Amino acid sequence: LVTCIMLVGYTVFILISKKRNIIVYAAIIAMLLGGVRVYFSGSNRLYYEFPDKYITVTGTIDSFPSKTYGTYKYRYTLRADTAEYLGKKYAIDEKILLKTKNKLEYGQYISASGFLTEIDGPKNELAYDYSQYYGSIGISNRITALEINELGKTSKISPSFMSGKIKSELKDKITSLHSEEDAALLCTILLGDKSEFDRDRKTEL
Numbered sequence: 001l002v003t004c005i006m007l008v009g010y011t012v013f014i015l016i017s018k019k020r021n022i023i024v025y026a027a028i029i030a031m032l033l034g035g036v037r038v039y040f041s042g043s044n045r046l047y048y049e050f051p052d053k054y055i056t057v058t059g060t061i062d063s064f065p066s067k068t069y070g071t072y073k074y075r076y077t078l079r080a081d082t083a084e085y086l087g088k089k090y091a092i093d094e095k096i097l098l099k100t101k102n103k104l105e106y107g108q109y110i111s112a113s114g115f116l117t118e119i120d121g122p123k124n125e126l127a128y129d130y131s132q133y134y135g136s137i138g139i140s141n142r143i144t145a146l147e148i149n150e151l152g153k154t155s156k157i158s159p160s161f162m163s164g165k166i167k168s169e170l171k172d173k174i175t176s177l178h179s180e181e182d183a184a185l186l187c188t189i190l191l192g193d194k195s196e197f198d199r200d201r202k203t204e205l
Contacts, residue, residue: 046094047118047141056113058082061104064193072099072144097142106168109152112145167191
């Protein structure tokens with residue numbers, strides 16, 4: 001990163017001093033700045049700021065629940081817009097894996113407090129690499145929520161949000177009109193949502 005910044009500075013100096021080959025120098029600067037941008041976008045900035053710290057994040061539930069066993073059996077994608085640490089608030093734009101005891105709804109606006117941790121890679125070569133999977137959908141960190149506050153529905157509208165909202169409403173309609181087994185199967189076929197099945201049935205599907 002430091003090398004990139006130094007090269008940008010040197011290139012600007014050459015450009016100013018010689019005032020020629022402007023197109024070439026401009027292309028070099030754009031390429032170097034692109035490299036800096038890639039560096040920052042690929043880094044886990046949120047964890048770098050709050051490594052293993054107890055923080056409160058506020059944001060919108062952006063997925064259907066994924067059920068697991070244990071106390072914190074619900075997993076969601078939280079699209080967080082605010083992080084609070086030691087009484088100070090920071091504006092963020094991060095997707096976080098949220099583990100909680102609470103069953104939440106798509107589009108709910110919540111605050112969740114817990115320790116921020118990175119999603120680790122597999123412990124051995126035979127284990128599934130969750131870090132690679134979640135990384136592919138833009139998630140690097142998780143919070144196991146020790147406290148949840150439900151703040152209402154989000155006021156932010158986007159195409160992805162509306163798509164998820166429609167799916168959520170369809171799921172509610174399906175589950176209200178069909179038996180538990182039939183509703184789970186229909187949700188899987190129509191919506192790609194296997195959360196209503198237990199682990200064994202998910203594996204079969």
